[in-house]
Amino acid sequence: MNANISKLAGSVGKVIVGKKDTVIKLIAALLCEGHVLLEDVPGVGKTQLITALSRSIGGKFNRIQLTPDVMPSDIAGFTMLDSNKGDFVYRDGAVMCNFLLADEINRASPKVQSALLEAMEERQISLDGVTHKLPKPFLVMATQNPVETYGTFHLPEAQMDRFFMKLSMGYPSMEEEVQILERTELNNPIVNIEEPVMHVDDIITMQQEVKQVRVSDAVKEYIVDIVATTREDRNTVLGISPRGSIALFKAAKAYAYIYERDYVTPDDVKNTAVSVLAHRIILSPQGKTAFGSGEAYVENVLRNCAVPAMS
Template sequence: MTDQPAPALSIAQVSDRVAQVLDQVETAVVGKRGALTLVLCGILARGHVLLEDFPGLGKTLAARSFAQSLGLEFTRAQFTPDLLPADLTGAFVYDQKAGEFEFRKGPLFTGLLLADEINRTPPKTQSALLEAMQEHQVTVEGETFPLAQPFHVLATANPVEYEGTYPLPEAQLDRFLLRISFGYPTEDEEYDVLRRRVARQQEDQHLAPVTDAAGLLEMQQVIETVPVEEDIARYCVALATATRHHRAVQVGASPRGSLALMLTARAHAVVAGRDYITPEDVKTVAHAVLDHRISIKPELWMSDLGGAGVVEAVLADVAVPSARQVAGAPQRA
């Protein structure tokens, strides 16, 4: 067994760099620090993030701002009803000069892909993302092409009730580490948006990169070195298991859900500058990780109960590890 090389960055350095990225993004996206922190946690945990909200609430702007601040190559794919899988993956095109077929890469070959309005395209095209998101590769006409590292998808979606949308398949929803909603801004925040636009005197806003692709990989590697205590891991499993046994649930969170909960909580701990996970880290990310993995029984569709209500219930019911059980946490005398 070979030892892993020591990470090039410390926990404190990663936390400082995260704060710089968030500060940069907040110059474009006003008043959403908590939601933006969760998005960045998803990226640091090597995952993909679904931003679901009504139009005009900053989803696309947030994705572009993260790409610029993280120094990643950025590509946007507009998911329309006539979008084909080959429009994402690329295709073989005949080169008349060379007398042979050559592969022309699609928008998936990038560092950060903005899958804009992903639920406006039919399920067949939505499913074309699955291999790329899970395997970090695409297969075209039997030939496999690896994607760049790092590779992340930030997908935006309008609520299912919104006109002209298709529900995302459960298999694809489960591939998103987090689902996050920004919500409407306060009046002061909305005024700040207007004020900044007038002061900027232009529509586009360009953010200076805080790091680059190699730097992001280093940050992700630091997070991989953070240990996870047994009690925290069992707490994640207990929460996911409890969603499966809730009386209102048809399909609860799978083991992928408990794994996502642990990985995101670990990233959240590092963002906070700690080398250990607390139950509060798990609770903070629980809704973003678990809500979209829960299907309510059909007879309850007309009720107010949804995935968020189930997660709120299991957070209240499942026993929380005490501070003394979490070995990495500081102990009181």
């Protein structure tokens, strides 16, 4: 594994017990300048995960608890009259940071969801004719509870597609939960990260290095074959768009970089495909009966697509 990535994952591991795959995929999304939707039940460490990552890098971290009364200006900021200067000045919203935790995004109104997703896509805020660029790097990790639906606003599929990956932490194993109890016995585990292990400029450098990873024509065709299969299948109502194939292409490059290769293998594609693609698919009634979830459907697609041989 890349030494910097190993150092970063190790720092996050001081807070998060186990869940190495989730941590690596979150870092991969960061290297691809993507955003992550973390869907899981309450109390499994979603907040601590993004907090640990931001403290390990030393970037500015903001958290906003999304509720129906949150306004778009809370996200994007607003301009107000400064009586001392006699002019209008911009006051930062929650997105003016490197790492934003948007807690329970499905509790925010559609207007607020749209304001957040626009900032994620454009990486800038435009207010009163003035454009304000967001800091680099910029990562949004939005969470939602898949169990409780009372008082929530479902994210439309077109907006789900804006998230680079959808991850889930799940419950810890018995051994992991014993470690969690031991770590929290004395204090909050987040204090275990005493200082950052890298700077935001290091992340920007690594983001550029990921773009230099080579992808052979055979692997590109493999990616296209996977997404094309979802478009022609009666088990789906909506298949993967070109945005999804681009995301899978980028994720595979990040995975190759993380494991110190300057070229992508089919395994890099397979290791990231479920997290990148599953939330972009709408299953038909037949598909729901056959597979139950988008994750199971994508796994089936991977089993049935021919894997290219690497020379």
